[in-house]
Amino acid sequence: MPLPALVDSHCHLNFPSFDDDRAAVLERARDAGVSGIIVPAVDLRSCQEALKLAETYSSVYAAIGIHPNSSREYDSSSIATLRDLASHPRNVAIGEIGLDYYRQSSPKRVQQAALEKQLELAAELGLPVIIHNRDAAEDLMAILEDWAPTVPKGLSRRLGALHSFSASCDIAERALDLGFYLGFTGPITFKNSHALRDIARSAPPDRILVETDSPFLAPQQRRGKRNEPAYLGYICDKLAALHSVDRAQMARQTSSNAVELFALG
Ligand SMILES: [Zn+2]
Numbered sequence: 001m002p003l004p005a006l007v008d009s010h011c012h013l014n015f016p017s018f019d020d021d022r023a024a025v026l027e028r029a030r031d032a033g034v035s036g037i038i039v040p041a042v043d044l045r046s047c048q049e050a051l052k053l054a055e056t057y058s059s060v061y062a063a064i065g066i067h068p069n070s071s072r073e074y075d076s077s078s079i080a081t082l083r084d085l086a087s088h089p090r091n092v093a094i095g096e097i098g099l100d101y102y103r104q105s106s107p108k109r110v111q112q113a114a115l116e117k118q119l120e121l122a123a124e125l126g127l128p129v130i131i132h133n134r135d136a137a138e139d140l141m142a143i144l145e146d147w148a149p150t151v152p153k154g155l156s157r158r159l160g161a162l163h164s165f166s167a168s169c170d171i172a173e174r175a176l177d178l179g180f181y182l183g184f185t186g187p188i189t190f191k192n193s194h195a196l197r198d199i200a201r202s203a204p205p206d207r208i209l210v211e212t213d214s215p216f217l218a219p220q221q222r223r224g225k226r227n228e229p230a231y232l233g234y235i236c237d238k239l240a241a242l243h244s245v246d247r248a249q250m251a252r253q254t255s256s257n258a259v260e261l262f263a264l265g
Pocket of ligand 1: 010012040096213
């Protein structure tokens with residue numbers, strides 16, 4: 001039985017691995033009850049691609065931003081370009097932005113500067129942010145803790161999401177205290193992800209999001225395959241079990257969280 005109105009709050013539907021069957025992927029998503037999909041950009045080119053998809057498909061929304069792995073692309077003209085792109089009516093967030101000290105495709109200070117400028121832009125535009133973090137939780141939280149008090153009042157309850165949350169329990173608590181949502185992906189279904197499941201279990205139901213991060217991070221049941229939004233139900237089911245509610249209730253809860261955070265309408 002399909003789930004009611006799930007929202008995949010993070011899906012790279014613009015990536016080349018979907019070039020051959022994107023329409024079919026969206027059809028399978030719809031059949032699986034996924035009625036909303038947020039496509040975050042990772043660089044300026046994918047900003048255009050995400051907006052194009054959002055113009056083409058009514059279930060798709062875009063997020064505009066430069067990913068830390070692309071922060072080499074970031075320069076003094078980027079913010080003006082991003083500001084223009086972000087004004088598109090189908091754009092719902094600034095993202096995905098953040099820090100990635102695992103790949104470190106650009107120096108830490110370059111990543112930090114790009115993140116700080118894009119956070120300022122989000123505050124200026126009154127948009128929530130979608131945050132990527134890999135091996136950079138302490139520096140990331142320091143930046144977010146400096147930024148959060150500067151946002152306009154209307155944004156302070158919908159700051160954004162820590163996407164594909166994978167950091168410690170302490171970081172989860174600090175992010176929740178600031179007002180962030182936590183996004184959970186395929187790894188909560190992996191056999192050994194006990195610590196991550198503990199965090200998901202203790203996170204307040206009104207602050208959790210389900211996401212696939214397609215084409216990456218396929219859930220256990222599809223491990224090794226290309227991920228796609230139709231598999232979102234596996235993540236929803238796992239969260240429902242962790243919170244001792246049925247799948248329909250978790251679907252409703254996470255969808256209403258996404259609608260609220262990203263002002264989907
Ligand atoms: Zn992503």
